[in-house]
Amino acid sequence: MDAFFPLTIPFTTGPGTIAAAIGLGAGCPLDGTEALSFVLGVTAAMAAVIVLIGLLYGGADRLTSLVGTGRARVVLRLSAFLLLCAGVQILMQGLRDALRVIRKAVRHAPYL
Numbered sequence: 138m139d140a141f142f143p144l145t146i147p148f149t150t151g152p153g154t155i156a157a158a159i160g161l162g163a164g165c166p167l168d169g170t171e172a173l174s175f176v177l178g179v180t181a182a183m184a185a186v187i188v189l190i191g192l193l194y195g196g197a198d199r200l201t202s203l204v205g206t207g208r209a210r211v212v213l214r215l216s217a218f219l220l221l222c223a224g225v226q227i228l229m230q231g232l233r234d235a236l237r238v239i240r241k242a243v244r245h246a247p248y249l
Contacts, residue, residue, distance in 0.1 A: 149190065156227065161179055
């Protein structure tokens with residue numbers, strides 16, 4: 138179980154996962170056959186990712202014993218730092234976009 142956390146958590150979940158899910162959901166077509174093929178394609182891709190993650194996590198113990206616990210911790214900390222950087226970048230982009238919308242609304246407000 139010790140090998141599970143350093144190798145999985147920063148790579149499996151995070152801002153990239155959430156952004157991909159939102160992007161896929163926003164791009165879903167509403168028409169019948171296009172929507173069905175979209176859902177089937179996303180489901181097949183999701184199943185492939187699940188199988189790939191299962192295979193990779195199955196070998197996590199061997200990988201950790203191969204590189205050693207010290208190097209595995211270094212990889213964990215580096216990946217956590219990269220995840221933090223991606224999260225801060227997404228936050229800053231969101232704040233910039235929100236401020237742009239607020240500035241535009243204030244500029245066009247008839248009561249000011």
